Amino acid sequence: MNDRHKLLAGLGVAALGIGLAAFSYIRATATPQFDPGVLTPAPAEVVKYFDSLRTELQPTRATLPGILGDFERIAGERAIKAGDSIPARDDLSRAARELIEAMLSGNYETRKRALLSRGRVPDFHPDDQRYFEAAAELTSLASLGIEQMTVTPVFIKGRRVLPDELDAGFNLTTFEPTPALFPAHARLKSSGPTVVEVRFPMQLTSVLDGGAIGEKVTVSMGLRLVWDPKEKKWIPWSFAILRQTEAVFIPPM
Numbered sequence: 547m548n549d550r551h552k553l554l555a556g557l558g559v560a561a562l563g564i565g566l567a568a569f570s571y572i573r574a575t576a577t578p579q580f581d582p583g584v585l586t587p588a589p590a591e592v593v594k595y596f597d598s599l600r601t602e603l604q605p606t607r608a609t610l611p612g613i614l615g616d617f618e619r620i621a622g623e624r625a626i627k628a629g630d631s632i633p634a635r636d637d638l639s640r641a642a643r644e645l646i647e648a649m650l651s652g653n654y655e656t657r658k659r660a661l662l663s664r665g666r667v668p669d670f671h672p673d674d675q676r677y678f679e680a681a682a683e684l685t686s687l688a689s690l691g692i693e694q695m696t697v698t699p700v701f702i703k704g705r706r707v708l709p710d711e712l713d714a715g716f717n718l719t720t721f722e723p724t725p726a727l728f729p730a731h732a733r734l735k736s737s738g739p740t741v742v743e744v745r746f747p748m749q750l751t752s753v754l755d756g757g758a759i760g761e762k763v764t765v766s767m768g769l770r771l772v773w774d775p776k777e778k779k780w781i782p783w784s785f786a787i788l789r790q791t792e793a794v795f796i797p798p799m
Contacts, residue, residue, distance in 0.1 A: 624697035652682035704738025
């Protein structure tokens with residue numbers, strides 16, 4: 547097994563752990579009459595939702611710049627429709643574009659500059675690039691859909707306004723960056739954050755037993771960003787992935 551495959555296997559085990567943790571949470575909060583050894587079937591509405599998802603775009607190196615431009619434009623348009631509770635909508639759409647560009651391009655230097663501009667501390671671990679590129683290998687030029695994109699507030703000044711996905715019967719995997727990397731997170735959490743989600747269909751790689759690479763599956767990818775009123779910019783907050791499989795490889799942030 548070469549170094550790249552070892553990294554991918556490690557990422558797979560991590561993703562599997564996150565996925566199983568989310569699965570265990572669903573199981574622990576499920577209605578008691580269900581056998582704890584049996585996965586509760588997804589509600590019909592959830593099945594219908596995933597059946598409706600379309601990943602109409604298959605980027606290439608040549609078409610990626612145009613797709614990213616369309617992604618940013620549509621995110622801005624949907625943010626306007628979401629209402630006045632979302633400040634600095636142009637910056638929101640630009641921040642979302644930066645996150646999806648990191649996944650699709652796999653360009654470490656571009657990603658590094660974007661994160662530094664969004665409040666990430668400049669303390670990059672020597673292995674950071676290796677881990678990023680290993681994760682990005684599985685999302686590079688991934689199929690996605692932007693026509694079904696939604697932009698929705700999750701929290702407004704600390705008050706949750708988006709219904710809980712677990713209550714609706716979804717499998718949910720969330721990923722947040724290490725708090726020390728974004729010092730503003732602690733300050734914003736204590737002051738009542740405004741968090742907005744940019745959600746769209748995307749294909750990610752499923753995780754098999756032992757962290758092995760599985761098939762491409764369509765998920766609903768949520769990029770969550772938090773508004774920093776002090777710095778007047780949107781900062782990466784978390785990924786929130788709605789999925790049908792038990793686990794997927796987490797995209798790079």
